[in-house]
Amino acid sequence: MFVKEDVINALKQVEDPELHQSIVDLNMIRNIQINDTQIALDIMLTIPGCPLKATIQQDVEKTLQAIGASDVAITFGAMSDQERRELTSMLKSKNVTDQGMPNMLLPNSGVQFIAITSGKGGVGKSTVTINLAVALARLGKRVGILDADIYGFSIPAMMNIEQKPTMLDQTAIPVESHGVKIMSMGFFTKDNQPVMWRGPMLNKWIRNFLVNTLWGDLDYLLIDLPPGTGDVAIDMAAMIPQAQELIVTTPHLAASHVALRAGLMAQHTKHTILGVVENMAYFEGPDGHKNFLFGQGGAEQLADLLQTNVIAHIPFAQPEENTGSSVYAEESIIGEVFTHLAEDLLYQ
């Protein structure tokens, strides 16, 4: 036999799949009725028609059956606007200080910020961002990606994400893919419309992404910067002085020459440079012969000039076939390079 308290204690183990907090703590459980081994209860979803309702139902049924329930009858409803507002403000209070500053920016927050930058576009900055994030998540870290490439956002498409973030009272729950939480301007534009903003607006949005996103507890936030040394990179440097930077280049001297400017800017803003990642380093043929399609030496030269090291050489390779995603499988050559890079960053 069990009593109401046993039911509540058991349900404390069930998490909301998006908010990753107990459905009891989120005040979603109401009106528990017990009749011998039969339990009836109401669950108030945070938003009406929550797509993850079936997951919650399954988890609740399984959990209550484990304490001996023979029958579990769930009635779903949705929180009122007022309840949702209260919940959001409770969740946000963990996110933002009384002065409106994102908690994660406080020096003791435990979040490590890594900005991924490049001089030229198209050298693989976003590829590095998503694959490093996924590699860190595979190693058990809690990872987020902030796609700060406001004009040239590409992370949702590169990770094959079609879902939009759930909005709770104008606060976004980041979309999760491959165990990584993601926020991007791409979630908020319609039909691939271009974003045409000037500097101050950009600053506002990046701040918004930090303050009005329920990131939860993170170990790493990877920031995919736009190429070059424009407004976003300057704002980011001012907003997140503790960020470290990874500089992505191809071996081509023209690319590394431009990447030097991004590296010098990192030095100028006193960001620590973690190292240079050389992407598209070579193409390995079926016979094992390495073809250096973009030449050799640009990354080393760049690292020397910035007094840092080349910390990864990533060859050319196709991501998983026909998935449209740019995430490389863990056991692929590139997947392994990223696992090593993630381990190096973890144990540096």
Ligand SMILES: Nc1ncnc2c1ncn2[C@@H]1O[C@H](COP(=O)(O)OP(=O)(O)OP(=O)(O)O)[C@@H](O)[C@H]1O
């Ligand atoms: N090592 C690689 N092997 C094969 N293709 C790659 C590799 N790295 C990147 N690519 C491909 O090159 C293209 C450009 O990569 P990506 O979008 O990561 O570059 P970027 O520097 O972020 O570009 P942008 O500055 O325009 O956002 C993508 O189509 C990506 O899939």
